Amino acid sequence: MATTVTHRRPATRRARRPAPGPPGLVPALTQLAIWAGAAAVLALWWRHTASVVGAAGWLTGAGRITGLLAGYACAVLLLLMARVPLLDRHVGSDRLARWHAMGGRYTVSLALAHTLLIIWGYALTSHTGVVDQTTTLVLHYPDLLKGTAGFLLLLATGVLSARAVRRRVSYETWHLLHLATYLAVFLVFGHQLSNGADFVGDRPAQLAWYALYGGVAALLLWFRFAVPVRRALRHRLRVLEVRPEAPGVVSVYVTGDRLEELRAEPGQFFRWRFLAPGLWRAANPYSLSAAAHPSYLRITVKAAGDHSAALARLAPGTRVLAEGPYGAFTARRRRAPKVLLLGGGVGITPLRALFETLPGDVTLIYRARRPEDLALRAELDHLAAVRRAVVHYVVDEPAVYSSPLTPDALRRLVPDLAEREVYLCGPPGMTEAAKRALRGAGVPRHRVHHESFAF
Numbered sequence: 001m002a003t004t005v006t007h008r009r010p011a012t013r014r015a016r017r018p019a020p021g022p023p024g025l026v027p028a029l030t031q032l033a034i035w036a037g038a039a040a041v042l043a044l045w046w047r048h049t050a051s052v053v054g055a056a057g058w059l060t061g062a063g064r065i066t067g068l069l070a071g072y073a074c075a076v077l078l079l080l081m082a083r084v085p086l087l088d089r090h091v092g093s094d095r096l097a098r099w100h101a102m103g104g105r106y107t108v109s110l111a112l113a114h115t116l117l118i119i120w121g122y123a124l125t126s127h128t129g130v131v132d133q134t135t136t137l138v139l140h141y142p143d144l145l146k147g148t149a150g151f152l153l154l155l156a157t158g159v160l161s162a163r164a165v166r167r168r169v170s171y172e173t174w175h176l177l178h179l180a181t182y183l184a185v186f187l188v189f190g191h192q193l194s195n196g197a198d199f200v201g202d203r204p205a206q207l208a209w210y211a212l213y214g215g216v217a218a219l220l221l222w223f224r225f226a227v228p229v230r231r232a233l234r235h236r237l238r239v240l241e242v243r244p245e246a247p248g249v250v251s252v253y254v255t256g257d258r259l260e261e262l263r264a265e266p267g268q269f270f271r272w273r274f275l276a277p278g279l280w281r282a283a284n285p286y287s288l289s290a291a292a293h294p295s296y297l298r299i300t301v302k303a304a305g306d307h308s309a310a311l312a313r314l315a316p317g318t319r320v321l322a323e324g325p326y327g328a329f330t331a332r333r334r335r336a337p338k339v340l341l342l343g344g345g346v347g348i349t350p351l352r353a354l355f356e357t358l359p360g361d362v363t364l365i366y367r368a369r370r371p372e373d374l375a376l377r378a379e380l381d382h383l384a385a386v387r388r389a390v391v392h393y394v395v396d397e398p399a400v401y402s403s404p405l406t407p408d409a410l411r412r413l414v415p416d417l418a419e420r421e422v423y424l425c426g427p428p429g430m431t432e433a434a435k436r437a438l439r440g441a442g443v444p445r446h447r448v449h450h451e452s453f454a455f
Helices: 025-047 054-080 085-090 093-126 130-140 144-161 171-178 180-195 203-235 306-313 345-357 377-387 407-413 428-440
Strands: 237-246 249-255 269-274 284-287 296-302 319-326 338-344 361-368 390-395 421-425 448-450
Touching (some): 025 085, 054 180, 054 203, 085 093, 093 130, 093 144, 130 144, 144 171, 144 180, 203 319, 237 296, 237 306, 284 296, 296 306, 296 345, 338 428, 345 361, 345 377, 345 421, 345 428, 377 390
Parallel strands (some): 338 421, 361 390, 421 448
Antiparallel strands (some): 237 249
16 A cells, blocks of 8 residues: 555636635733733722732732632633633634633642642731631621632632643543532632622622623533534434444444434534443534535544543434534635635544545645545545545555655645645644645745634
8 A cells, every 4th residue: 555645636727716704803802801901900909999008918819819810710711611602713722722721820830820829929918827717708798718619629620621631531531530620710700709708899890790600601501501402302313324434433324303404514523422321421523524415524533532432432322412503614714715624533524525625736644554444445445536635545554665754744735735725633732743744845834724622
């Protein structure tokens, strides 16, 4: 077997330049709104602070600021993962997840700083020890016992979400533990209003805080609970067939009612919950591996854990709950007339759907460890022949056929690489190396689109 197989495009008329998609204003406006909210929180502290005097005043003031910012950040974190369609389609689930992860680290740090600074500042003010002051705050201040429990739960969730720990737990366990964030925010909310010097006696500030948290709660309840339940009752999804594709890789076909109403686009994904023993507790994200059909949806999954491995044993007729479609890894991001699809391993799944549907000049590079790991190869060959496209297969083993992921190697495969829009999907190590190679080959950062589901 050759490492690189190419279906050459015969001379044809030049494809028309695709109409540009919507401008990327939503991500910028979202960030602007988040920072504007943080500025408003700081203005609230400024309005209630006449002066700061002495070490105790400085410590207490810093504790108030970090506490306000931590409370505001909690609401932002929940909003980012509320699966609001406007944000999901225009910002992208992967970018929202990265913002959420980064914001989570800031939130835990702010909450920890708030706790230590307030205890220290109050201890200096009352001329007591830190331990005595901690006991007084927790046991005698309104809602602080619940607040302490919420803080400890938030801290534990942050530790479990750290990258070093995250790699050691399954997605299902991480997802279940991450739900504790809701409980943590609920427990700490009360003490913000009952003890916060910037809220006590300031009715407009209290109403604004209630509106912030109430609005986020409404979005969470609607988009994460009400909409999925409504869709489950309307579409009645169930497993149609499970088909082997490669060693450890299967395609799951899901049928249901009125599937066209889901308006799923190539490149998007759903969070799938299969109502079978051992699978129903977690909803895992899997991309569509083919354009949505009026009669079925298809995902292609590699056995990388207990959940994905168990999908090979699904029985036809198994009921399915699906949340989505989600993601901005679609044709809407396209701006250039030429496109490169660069995939690795099971990351080929959203690219296969895009390869089927993207118009114009499209080239596909599919990297895998061994020839037998090239899932969906027959379909890709057929699509390449039908649309007169170019597809390159690159395998690492045997070593004589390996090709490094470098700027020069990519340019050899795609000489006009710098002119192309790039859609990238694969394992984390491969995608990071690909990003570096693409930048080295002259592809601007804004023309490289990457969506990761390693949440």
